[in-house]
Amino acid sequence: MKRMITLLLTLALLLTAAPALAQSTAPIRVVATIFPPYDFVRAIAGDTGAVELSMLLKPGAEMHSYEPTPQDILSIGNADLFLYIGGESDAWVQDILDSMPESGVKALKLMDMVPTVEEELVEGMQAEEETEETADAEEAPELDEHVWTSPVNAIAMVNTLCDELSALDPADAEAFRTNADAYIAKLQALDTAFRQTVETGKRREVIFGDRFALRYFAAEYGLTYYAAFPGCSSETEPSAQTVAFLIGKVQQDKVPLILYPELSTHKVADAISEETGVPTHIFYACHNLTADEFAAGKTYVDFMTENLQTLKEALN
Secondary structure, X not given: OHHHXXXXXXXXXXXXXXXXXXXXXXXXXXXXXXXXXXXXXXXXXXXXXXXXXXXXXXXXXXXHHOOOOHHHHHHHHOOOEEEEOOOHHHOOHHHHHHXXXXXXXXXXXHHHOXXXXXXXXXXXXXXXXXXXXXXXXXXOOOEOOOXXXXXXXXXXXXXXXXXXXXXXXXXXXXXXXXXXXXXXXXHXXXXXXXXXXXXXXXXXXXXXXXXXOOHHHHHHHOOEEEEEXXXXXXXXXXXXHHXXXXXXXXXXXXXXXXXEOOOOOOHHHHHHHHHHOOOEEEOOOOOOOOHHHHHOOOOHXXXXXXXXXXXXXXXX
């Protein structure tokens, strides 16, 4: 709370000191919290020059531990369109938006663009440790915030974002739609390929030796999954029972590949691999990317295309 108050006071000072921004119809200033909405808007904007785009989460950083800096807050206040996920990791957003009622920024949640599901604990998964505060509180069920992990959801988001950008800049609406349709065609091809991979696979089970942030992906393609932690877990050390359960699953079900997400230490996956002799492999949840991948212009489609090849190996 003290940190938030400090940030809000800093914002007030920055906005007071900032010169008035000249009114302009272009470019549209878009700020995205994390990589997926950043990449979707980048694809829609293409080379029109009509969008000035930035991402708050630095490449290589972990989404769940992100806290906005004063400069980040200033960027949000100066944006025409602010894109965020809307889950537990974005709990700070509403306070920021409430502090700038006259900014004129339009804020959109990705979780409002698609149907959502609750986070779940599957068999063997390590639950969050309860504190006195969480034990006493009657909390509403927590929704899984990783909505972008399904290519079908990504298509819906691209369509919505294209409409929003077109409303802000009607002069470039036709170019936005052309670019969006080209990107959606790639997502549709991926969707078809994922379905074929699952239908022809020898199994429909995947094992993650880490967090599992791909519940929407698994639900879309009918996959059963087992993992060390749920997607938003802050736990990093699984219990001996969790590790033993996952080792047993790999051995009993003859799982050919142990998966882990990007930016993971993959210690748990490595421990399971060492015990079972089964190799490990990255499977992208696409929440962020490394600095080198960002510099190389890697896209959500690129990562999902790599996931397709990994899934073929994991299911056969």
